[in-house]
Each structure stands twice: as C-alpha cells, then as structure tokens.
Amino acid sequence: MRTRIVYARMKHDNLMSGKRKPLNVTIDTGIVQAARDAGLNLSKVSEAGLIEAIRHENERRWHEENHAALDSSNRWVERNGLPFAKHRPF
Numbered sequence: 001m002r003t004r005i006v007y008a009r010m011k012h013d014n015l016m017s018g019k020r021k022p023l024n025v026t027i028d029t030g031i032v033q034a035a036r037d038a039g040l041n042l043s044k045v046s047e048a049g050l051i052e053a054i055r056h057e058n059e060r061r062w063h064e065e066n067h068a069a070l071d072s073s074n075r076w077v078e079r080n081g082l083p084f085a086k087h088r089p090f
Contacts, residue, residue: 025046
C-alpha cells in the first residue's frame with residue numbers, strides 16, 4: 001500500500017492573494033534581453049522586486065511613525081540602564 005503525501009501550500013505572506021493579474025509594464029529592452037538570456041521569469045522576478053520594495057517602504061514608514069517612541073525609550077535606557085540588568089547572566 002502506497003501512502004500519498006499531500007503538501008498543502010501555506011500562505012505565509014499577507015501580500016500574496018494567490019490570484020494573478022496580467023499587466024503591461026515598460027522595461028528597458030537591454031534588461032529584458034539579459035533576463036531572458038539568463039533564463040529568468042520576468043513576472044516572478046518583477047513580483048519579487050515589488051514585494052521587496054513594498055516591505056522596505058512599510059518598514060521605513062513604521063520607523064517614521066514610531067520614531068518618537070523609539071527615541072523616548074532609548075533615552076530612558078540611557079538614563080536608567082536596562083531593566084533587570086543585574087539579573088542577566090551575561
């Protein structure tokens with residue numbers, strides 16, 4: 001008796017809907033040719049680049065929005081030291 005293993009595709013990324021949308025984009029012809037010569041999938045590489053750009057921008061915005069709180073916390077630690085520092089084994 002053979003056991004069939006089924007792997008469920010898990011959705012780890014909240015950016016990904018699992019649906020595809022065809023788009024028209026304009027990319028320099030030299031880049032397109034180099035990507036094809038390298039055997040790259042333009043859609044997948046473009047998608048990966050967009051995901052990275054989105055994550056970078058979201059991180060930048062988070063730091064911008066939380067800058068004051070982070071600075072305040074850092075100033076407190078500079079004045080008072082780390083909480084429970086005396087209990088740290090290192």
